[in-house]
Each structure stands twice: as C-alpha cells, then as structure tokens.
Amino acid sequence: MKNTLTSPAAKAGYESVRRHNLSLVLRTVREEGEVTRARVASLVGLTRAAVSSLVEELLALGCLSESGKTSSGSAGRPGTVLTLSRTGPAGLGVEINIDYVSVCAVDLTGTDRVRVIEHTDHRGVPPAEVLAHAARLTNRVIGSTREQQLRVVGVELALPGLVSGGVVRQAPNLGWSRVAAEGIFGQALSTLRPAGRALAVGSDNEANLAALAEYWFGGLGGLRTFLYLTGEIGVGGALVLNGEILRGAHGFAGEIGHVVVDPQGPQCRCGARGCLEQYAGRAALFEAAGIDCGQGVRGAAELEQRAAAGDPRTVEALRTAGDRLGVVLAGAVNLFDPEAVVLGGIYRNLMPWLIEAADAQLTTRVVSGRWHEGGSRLRASSLSGDAARGAAARVMYEVMENPAAYAVR
Amino acid sequence: MKNTLTSPAAKAGYESVRRHNLSLVLRTVREEGEVTRARVASLVGLTRAAVSSLVEELLALGCLSESGKTSSGSAGRPGTVLTLSRTGPAGLGVEINIDYVSVCAVDLTGTDRVRVIEHTDHRGVPPAEVLAHAARLTNRVIGSTREQQLRVVGVELALPGLVSGGVVRQAPNLGWSRVAAEGIFGQALSTLRPAGRALAVGSDNEANLAALAEYWFGGLGGLRTFLYLTGEIGVGGALVLNGEILRGAHGFAGEIGHVVVDPQGPQCRCGARGCLEQYAGRAALFEAAGIDCGQGVRGAAELEQRAAAGDPRTVEALRTAGDRLGVVLAGAVNLFDPEAVVLGGIYRNLMPWLIEAADAQLTTRVVSGRWHEGGSRLRASSLSGDAARGAAARVMYEVMENPAAYAVR
Numbered sequence: 090m091k092n093t094l095t096s097p098a099a100k101a102g103y104e105s106v107r108r109h110n111l112s113l114v115l116r117t118v119r120e121e122g123e124v125t126r127a128r129v130a131s132l133v134g135l136t137r138a139a140v141s142s143l144v145e146e147l148l149a150l151g152c153l154s155e156s157g158k159t160s161s162g163s164a165g166r167p168g169t170v171l172t173l174s175r176t177g178p179a180g181l182g183v184e185i186n187i188d189y190v191s192v193c194a195v196d197l198t199g200t201d202r203v204r205v206i207e208h209t210d211h212r213g214v215p216p217a218e219v220l221a222h223a224a225r226l227t228n229r230v231i232g233s234t235r236e237q238q239l240r241v242v243g244v245e246l247a248l249p250g251l252v253s254g255g256v257v258r259q260a261p262n263l264g265w266s267r268v269a270a271e272g273i274f275g276q277a278l279s280t281l282r283p284a285g286r287a288l289a290v291g292s293d294n295e296a297n298l299a300a301l302a303e304y305w306f307g308g309l310g311g312l313r314t315f316l317y318l319t320g321e322i323g324v325g326g327a328l329v330l331n332g333e334i335l336r337g338a339h340g341f342a343g344e345i346g347h348v349v350v351d352p353q354g355p356q357c358r359c360g361a362r363g364c365l366e367q368y369a370g371r372a373a374l375f376e377a378a379g380i381d382c383g384q385g386v387r388g389a390a391e392l393e394q395r396a397a398a399g400d401p402r403t404v405e406a407l408r409t410a411g412d413r414l415g416v417v418l419a420g421a422v423n424l425f426d427p428e429a430v431v432l433g434g435i436y437r438n439l440m441p442w443l444i445e446a447a448d449a450q451l452t453t454r455v456v457s458g459r460w461h462e463g464g465s466r467l468r469a470s471s472l473s474g475d476a477a478r479g480a481a482a483r484v485m486y487e488v489m490e491n492p493a494a495y496a497v498r
Numbered sequence: 499m500k501n502t503l504t505s506p507a508a509k510a511g512y513e514s515v516r517r518h519n520l521s522l523v524l525r526t527v528r529e530e531g532e533v534t535r536a537r538v539a540s541l542v543g544l545t546r547a548a549v550s551s552l553v554e555e556l557l558a559l560g561c562l563s564e565s566g567k568t569s570s571g572s573a574g575r576p577g578t579v580l581t582l583s584r585t586g587p588a589g590l591g592v593e594i595n596i597d598y599v600s601v602c603a604v605d606l607t608g609t610d611r612v613r614v615i616e617h618t619d620h621r622g623v624p625p626a627e628v629l630a631h632a633a634r635l636t637n638r639v640i641g642s643t644r645e646q647q648l649r650v651v652g653v654e655l656a657l658p659g660l661v662s663g664g665v666v667r668q669a670p671n672l673g674w675s676r677v678a679a680e681g682i683f684g685q686a687l688s689t690l691r692p693a694g695r696a697l698a699v700g701s702d703n704e705a706n707l708a709a710l711a712e713y714w715f716g717g718l719g720g721l722r723t724f725l726y727l728t729g730e731i732g733v734g735g736a737l738v739l740n741g742e743i744l745r746g747a748h749g750f751a752g753e754i755g756h757v758v759v760d761p762q763g764p765q766c767r768c769g770a771r772g773c774l775e776q777y778a779g780r781a782a783l784f785e786a787a788g789i790d791c792g793q794g795v796r797g798a799a800e801l802e803q804r805a806a807a808g809d810p811r812t813v814e815a816l817r818t819a820g821d822r823l824g825v826v827l828a829g830a831v832n833l834f835d836p837e838a839v840v841l842g843g844i845y846r847n848l849m850p851w852l853i854e855a856a857d858a859q860l861t862t863r864v865v866s867g868r869w870h871e872g873g874s875r876l877r878a879s880s881l882s883g884d885a886a887r888g889a890a891a892r893v894m895y896e897v898m899e900n901p902a903a904y905a906v907r
Contacts, residue, residue, distance in 0.1 A: 457667060
C-alpha cells in the first residue's frame, strides 16, 4: 500500500494527472489511427514506461486493441500497434422525433455499429408511452451491441424541443411541456433490464446533437463556427461556436424555427404567428406542393421526386420556402456571423430547389456583404441531421475524456 | 546580472510568472479598493517579500498609490494602504458616431476623468476628415489628462459599423466602406504630437464597446449573458456571452439593426428592405412622431417631452416601434437565449413608452415561455450606451492584464 501515507489532496492530484494522461493517450491513438507505444510516448512527451502503464490500463478497460502487426517504416525491433477498440465501450443515441424514433450505437471510433429506426407518429401519444417505446427499442439495440462484443456505457436522448436538466420544457410539435424525459426513460429502461447495471442517461435538443454529429463526422472541412438547421416537421437550429454548442443562459439557444417571418402570418403550434416553421417546416412544404400532410417520410421522398421532375407547383413551393428561409437566415447571420449555414433534415436533398432564392435574400440582407465572397456559404448537411449519431458520439466523447470512469464493475 | 546563466526559456517562464503576479496584485487592489500589503499577500497566497517587490514595481509604474493611513481594524504595527492610482496610466475612448464624436479618458479605477462631446453631422463628410477631426479632439483630451497628472497609454476607437483588423468594413449610416480607420486616425494623431510617443490605437464596433461599458460599470446586477441594443440613427447590437463579446467568425456578430421586420418594408441604407432600423431607428421614430428628422439630439429630447406630455401621435409612434422591436428581439432571444435584453442609446429614456408593446411580442414569441418568469427581462441601460467609456476601459483592461508593458519609456 504505497499510497497509505499520501495525503488526500496529493492523491486527488495524482488521480487527476492519471486521468488526464489516460485521456491524452486515448486521444492520441484516435488521432493517429494506428500507432506504436514508442510513437505515443514521443507524441505526448511521457516516458515509455509511463505510456506502457497507461496503455495497459486502457487495454484492460477495453478502450484499446493491440495487434502484433509491425508498424510500417519503423526502424529496430518490430513493435505492436495500438488502435481504438471496436469491441469495447459503446455509446447509445436515441432520437425521439415527431414521427420516428432512431436508436444508434457507436464505438470509440465514432462508427455507427447498430441502427434501428421506427416510423410512428408521436403526436397525441402520452409522453410516458413514447418514452417507454423508445426504451424498448433501446433495449433491443443493447442486445445487438452485445452480439457485436460492445458494452454500452451510456445513453443520450435527442429530443425535438427545449431541453434542460433532463426535462423537456417545451416541445410544441410533440405537445410536450415539462416532461422529465431522462427520468421516465431511465426508469423504463431499468425495468426492462432487471439484472443489468443502471445506465447513465443524458439528454439534449436534437438539433444541437445533429450539429455536433455534423461537426464531428460530416464533411465540413474545418468549419468551426456555423449555424445548423434541420428541417423536419419542426425546424430545429443550433449555433456552433468554435466547435462548441452555444447554449445561451438557460440552454435554449438556437430556436430558429420560431423566428418570425411575418408577424401576421399563420398560427404556429408555439402559440405565436408567422414563425419560420409555418413557411419552411415539412407540413408547410407539403401543403404548398399539394402533398397529403399525413405522409411523413414518403411525402418527403415524393416532394423530392416531384421537384426533380420539374413539377411547377412543387418547384414554386420550394422557391418560396427558400426565400422565407433566406430572410430568417439573413437575420441569424447578421446576429451570429457564422462561417457558413448548414442545412440538414429534409433540406439536405431539397437544396437544389431552395438555394437560389435563399442565397438571393442572404446576399441582399447580410450587412457585412461577405455572403458571396468565395461563393455561397449555404451548405447541405452531409449527414441528413443525424441527431442519434451525435447523441451516441457524445457518450463516447465522455469516455474519451475519462475512460476509467467507464470500467466494467 | 544574476540572470546571465538563465536559459531563454526559463527567463521567459520567469517573466510570464512575474507578469501574471503583477496583474494579480493589481486586480486584487482593484477588487479590495483599499488594502495593505499584508492583506494582499494573504489573499493571493504569495510571500510578503514577493508581494512587496511586486508592489514596488506597480508603484514605479504609476499603477498604485500608497498612503500612510492606518488600515482600519488591523492589529499590531500600523500598515500603509494601497489603492489604484488616480494619477497613473489612463485609457482614451473615442466614439465616432453618425452625428457626434465623444472622447473620454478613464483612469485605472474606470472613473471617467475627462469627457468631450461634439455634435456634428458626419454624413457625407470624407472619412479622413472625420478621423482627423476626432484626432484633434483626442489630442485636446490628452492635454487635459496631463493637467490631471494622468498618462494616456492607448486609444480605442468605437465605430458605428462592421470593424475588423482596424478597418471599418461597412458603416452604412456613415456611408463608409473599407476605411482603414485605425491607420488614418493614428497617423493624424501622430502628426499632432510630433514630440509625443506613438500611442497604440485599437478599434471595435460601438455597440460592442457600449455593451462592455454596461457590463463593467452598469447596474446589471450579475448579468453575464445578455443582448444589448443601442438606438441612435442606426440600431447597434452586441451579444455578451458569459461576460465576453460574441464576435462570430469574422467579428461582425450582433448586427440586429439589419434583422428584417418586413421583407417588403422601406428601403434601408444597407441595401436591403424592411430592416429593424427602418422601424425603430431614430429617423424612423422622428418621422412617425412628426419631428424634423434633421434635429438629432434636440429631436430625441423633444420626442421624450412629447411622449411624457402624452402627445397621441408620439405615444403611438413609440408603441409601434416597441412592437417591431419586440418582434425582432423575440427572434434574437429564440436564437441566443440571453438572461435579459438591455436597451441603450435613445431607447433608455423612451423605455416607458416602448416596453409594453415590446414585452407583449416577447411574451408571445419566445418559445421557452421564460420571458415573464420573474417579470420582464427587458431592461433600460444604465449608461445610455456609452461606447466611449467602454473603449477607454478596454485600454485600462489591457493595462490590468500586463501593467509592465505600459511603463514610461
């Protein structure tokens, strides 16, 4: 017991250094992809002995894998190669949206390993029922991860509304108000896994998590400050500032769907009139294009097909929506000054019919006049607004920060 | 030369520690107001000898004053008391707005020591002429600071437009575009002071600096995340996030004056239509109230008098402006989620006639529904949008961070 005489403060200091170094080694392996212990030591500036001790712990935690393969190009004694484990900890993301649930498991490399999507309309369904259904789906995905030798260490919920402290404060399109989503979901999941260890459950707004997925995995090419929109039934938004979600004072920032287009416009589910959602949300697009509003995903595909076929009503509906989007985006760009605006959800595939009218408004209205320097800064999301993957990746991000906290107990 | 054998790296490390500690002692004196060396030592956790050496340097730099006064309530040998010097370094702020120039000098305590305001319309005047005039005014204020035994160490320009890298990229109301304001002003000031040391000149958007003045000196009572508006001819805005200006990707964030109220609305000087400025800027208010638009400051006073007298046209003009302000603010609050919105400039005194209509829009449109929890979060600025003081204080902030960089040479 060599630590017997160590003071609690010194021990806390030692543990904090160890935690920092474990994370440093793990992140180094992530960045390098494949790397020898010696190379890790030289990159992080620790002794080889120290790195070996850290690597042993990370192997025991299931975070790293080591193979006998010789590192290419290295001189001297062939070394073994470290990679992130594909059979270690996994994070689960659960997106509960208006008319679907999407559950996804990612490993430490951020790779999507299991995915289940169910299309089902949640409007009018009691929140506890929706959350219990999501928990059942989650439990099934946990089973699938086990078959892939993955060990789920946490779950993050992505929810289409204002989320703080585990509670959905408002989700107008779901009709939810003050729903303790984390607690209800966690309870439902525990009931399904009587023998299982209780999993940590977190939650955030779906647009925030979709924006993080885009930032971490999308093809943004170094963008760090951007405005992200996801068009579904609601229009969600997120502001990413230097790679971090801008949350505002209460965690409710980014609600671009309820920025006004016309104060006298149509009634919105939020209680106000003329919100962007009423002009560029999915229901508004369907209605303007003459598609049955109940059609959900099939409707989105039909909208795209009609636009591609040049149907005049659809093309005009999208041009008008693009114009209204452009007006609101111009205001948001004037306020927030992002490098670019990224459009996800149904907007992603509809970009060809939205971009011209939207860009015209942005070019006229962005006061810095920078909008068109070097071409449009309006971009299609590369991931179609995948909040579930962002949610799962956030769990993995926590593991990367403090791997020892996720040891098998 | 005891440092002869010190390596450059070690020396740099030593200097950085010394700089940090000088700043720490200086900031401690600022926070305490009056404090003995012994108390500083116990507050910052350095030895009394180390603190004494730092205090001696700060006395030599003119940053601290020491008086023989006994510290009240202290036991033992009476100590001398340290305070921030009121005859040391000073910062100069120069606000160049559409129809006035305001120059202000503050000392280390942030107190306004000299102030000169000249009302003169800058529209249509060549930028170099405006900047040369501001330099002459600045030079006069430098003379006055000298009479008060203050030593100006830097100048910050506050400009009503998009400012980055010392250049005004766009200032629609001035009609400026790509004006190298820092360089032109600095050159003009040097010419006026052939024997003087060249002063460092910085620059920023006036609303940003007014928001900082409000944050540092106003009565915000602990607010750290807020949206700040200043109503003059233009409507400037700034987003303060945890006490820091949110700049965005290019430094142009906060341009709320050009967020759209009605896409088909009146033509704005920025080139777009229906910007907030066209509904709630000074000229729009004057016109709606039937006041001669050329009247500037007198017009603002008249507007206030008419409103106070209950003139129906004026009251209605302000109610309408408050309504439009509320619509745009609701969008900004939905995007940025601040703790409060602070209204400066002419809005400050007009609040009684603006607030009801603005709050009605905010209450309906802010989707978190938090607007009225604990009462309105719309507040009048306590400083009337004093960008010059914010600019001067920023220079002092730099001195606080690294006092030795501002030694008399």
